[in-house]
Amino acid sequence: MHTMNVILVAVDGSEEADYAFETALPIAKSQGSQLIVTQVINRNAYRPLSNYDSSLIGEVENKARLLLDKYKKQAEEFGITDVVTDIEYGSPKTAITRDIVPKYNVDLIVTGATGLNAVEKIFLGSVSEHITKNADCSVMVVRL
Structure with a gap:
């Protein structure tokens, strides 16, 4: 069986992302994997609003840090010793397939089937669909 040395969970604060994270925990623990928990902040999505409130991006970054810290603590309490959190932009x-996967030499991506960005899904297709088609590693898409 192929060992998954590095498992990536992409989160966005959605219920599906929580489920993806919870699904990744026993896999990472049983494989002795490094667990990377990442959130990608799309600054362009906030750009029109940031003209009115310049602190908006900072608030989004702080919220992402708090979320990632929560996930890291949960993973460590679950018994995973090598947990890395990563905020990326774009x-x-x-970003997940082109930047994060090669950055950490990821073996498995675990992602929710849907996330918070319904508008992007309507016009551009889902993030999970894009990851599945373009990742150079295995991908597990989980549903609630």
Whole structure:
């Protein structure tokens, strides 16, 4: 059986992302894997609003840090010793497959089937669909 040395969970604060994270925990623990928990912040999505409130991006970053810290603590309490949190910027679709996967030499991506960005899904297709088609590693898409 192929060992999954590095498992990536992409989160966005959605219930599906929580479920993806919870699904990844026993896999990472049983494999002795490094667990990477990442959130990709799409600054372009906030750009029109940031003209009115310049602190908006900072608030989004702080919220992401708090969320990732929560996930890291949960993973460590579950018994996973090697947990890395990572905030990236850009389109989640491309950042995950083009930047994050090679950065950490990821063996498995665990992601929710849907997330918070319904508008992007309508016009551009889902993030999970893009990851499945473009990732150079195995992908597990979980549903609630």
